[in-house]
Amino acid sequence: MNAAADTPVVIAGGSLVGLATALFLGRHGVRSMVVERNEGLSPHPRARGVNARAMELFRWAGIEDELRSMPSAKALAGNSGIIAAESLAGKEMGALKEGYHRDTGAADDDAGWLGATGWCLCHQHEVEPLLREHAARHGADLRFGTELTGFEQDADGVTVRTRDAAGAEHSIRTAYLVGADGAGSLVRRLLDIGMDGPGTLAHFLNVQFRADLTEPLRGRRFVMCYTISGKSRSGLLPVNNADEWLLHVPYEPDRAAEFTPEHCASLVRTAAGVDDLDVTIEGVASWESAGRVARSFAAGRVFLAGDAAHVMPPTGAYGSNTGVQEAHNLAWKLAAVLHGQAGPGLLDTYERERRPVAEATVEQAVLRSKDRPRLAGGPSPAPDPRIKPDPVVTFGQVYRSAAVEADAAGGDPLWEPEPTGRPGTRAPHVIVKRDGRLVSTLDLYGDAFVLLCGPQGTAAADAVARAARKAGVTVETAVIGRDVHPVAVDLCRAHGLTPAGALLVRPDGFVAWRSAGPPAGSDDLGGLFDRLLCRSADAPAEVADRVAG
Structure with missing residues (x-):
């Protein structure tokens, strides 16, 4: 060795x-x-x-x-x-x-x-x-x-x-x-x-092919076209909207040998609806939907x-x-x-x-996946009510952290329709001006902890700065109205802050701590970073939200 x-x-x-x-x-x-x-x-x-x-x-x-x-x-x-x-x-x-x-x-x-x-x-x-x-x-x-x-x-x-x-x-x-x-x-x-989990749902082949589908495409620009012709069902996906395509074809693994280049080309012609289509099969890959x-x-x-x-x-x-x-x-x-x-x-x-x-x-x-057959006149006329509506799905599940349970007012700890600045969630996106450029507040995050302060948030900024120095942690500070300037949006409101409040964001863009107003004299921030960074066995990672102003 x-x-x-x-x-x-x-x-x-x-x-x-x-x-x-x-x-x-x-x-x-x-x-x-x-x-x-x-x-x-x-x-x-x-x-x-x-x-x-x-x-x-x-x-x-x-x-x-x-x-x-x-x-x-x-x-x-x-x-x-x-x-x-x-x-x-x-x-x-x-x-x-x-x-x-x-x-x-x-x-x-x-x-x-x-x-x-x-x-x-x-x-x-x-x-x-x-x-x-x-x-x-x-x-x-x-x-x-x-x-x-x-x-x-x-x-x-x-x-x-x-x-x-x-x-x-x-x-x-x-x-x-x-x-x-x-x-x-x-x-x-x-x-x-x-x-x-539910396990295997179906088996598919991805057929990568080249064929000029400009004419049957008729200028449409879709993500996928499900094609249903008799017993033949497939999904047609454009690679370049012209002559490079993928075809998703259901199949049984024990019959994989039947999917020769000739058979795959025939499936492509059926999906395209062009009997004499010139087709070049460039690759076939199997995958399991599960x-x-x-x-x-x-x-x-x-x-x-x-x-x-x-x-x-x-x-x-x-x-x-x-x-x-x-x-x-x-x-x-x-x-x-x-x-x-x-x-x-x-x-x-x-x-x-x-x-x-x-x-x-x-x-x-x-x-x-189970809902898609409705497109072809499946048994159910409406989507499953358990499906989360857009934009909750596209944004809620990818931005919500499970670090915090649902608050006392109720709600799902994983799904939020819009970021609000609540600790445990992905920080809100607001367009601001910084160094003369329009940027998103999300562009402030990524390399270190960032403290976003209201225009009167000196006390909060000083308290967190002291805690950071004590812990030896680098914290970048952005003050609303000084380092970042709101453009047509109330930045404090978007983050659940008063002008004297502050919000601490983790390097991954999730909110770790928030004080809607100035920290009270009884607020203990001395061990804030020890708790956030699990620096001792009895200090599990936690987030904190001080709502009172």
Whole structure:
């Protein structure tokens, strides 16, 4: 066994979530090693919906503009909506018009009142190379063609065993291991962590093909077209709105041999409604539509993220986006612990905050998947009442933290229609002017704790500054009216503050503490950061909200 150099974090899996984890860690100054058994990235388009919250995170990581410049992102920028038709050339049978339809990727007004940026439709095989490039720029050691074969953990770290493409075995000593190695996660299986949920819903083939569908498309710009012709049912997805496409086809795994290139081409012609269509099949990939959540997201120094932690139907494009948010949540916490700013107990909050979100998201994805047959005149004329209406789904579940229970007035601890500044929730988005530029308040967050103060919030700012100095924690301060200037919006009202109040935001953009007015003399802020960062065994992470002015 060859000894490898120590690395703070090893990430098993070099797909979208693993690469995002490496990039986010790098942004926080933490080196990581990514081990991926495949020699390179998948060329298959696969997932393509990058939701608003994930785009916010990529914006912070500095890759939003590049992502929106990818070929598929530019080609699909105007696409929205889901339709059903006999075929692409045939009669339309219905369209998804319910209030939750924006989960299909329409960017329309996403950036207008809830977020700094909106949806982007960009295929995964274009997103992943961008993540790989930037993760490497931030110090990640990317080892493709290297398979994780096992690991052992102890009180001081994890010993990871790998095998490279040449068959050489290596032992890597790391402080923490992140399993982002997909639905069949070896990391999860070695931890003996089971999964719960409805299980397998269906099996599909993704048929990647090239054909000129300009004429039957008739200028339409949809996200997906369900085609129903006799017993043939499929989903047609544009890659460039012209001659690059994907076809989702249901199939039985024991009959996979029947899906020859010729048969797949025939299915494409049926879906297009053009009998003599010239079709080139470029690839076929199988996938399982299922709903499952791991019973635990962590065991000791090992964590699960992405498909290793949960699988869900692609309806709503929640799967990879939920994984990206997990990577972001985990990255700043690992960085805080590795940099000596937080106690190891902070890492326990990863599961407490993210697993309930994953459970709720899987439930919604499954409900949406089962709802889609209505497009073709299915048995139910109305959507399942358990489906959360838009924009609660598109924003509530991705912004709400499970760190805080529902308040005394009632409500769901995971779903909020609009951020209000309440601790435990993602901080509100408000357009402000800073250094002569219009920015979102969300652009203030990401690298450190940020204290947002009202224009008369000197007492609150001083109290938090003293607590930060005592704890040795860096806190950036932004004073309303001095450092940031509201534009057509009452910034204090949006955050639940009086002019003398203040609000503390975590590095991941979630509210950690709020005082609507000036802190009272009895308010104990001396141990605020010890509590937030779990610096002692008897100081679990908590958030606080002082509503009284």
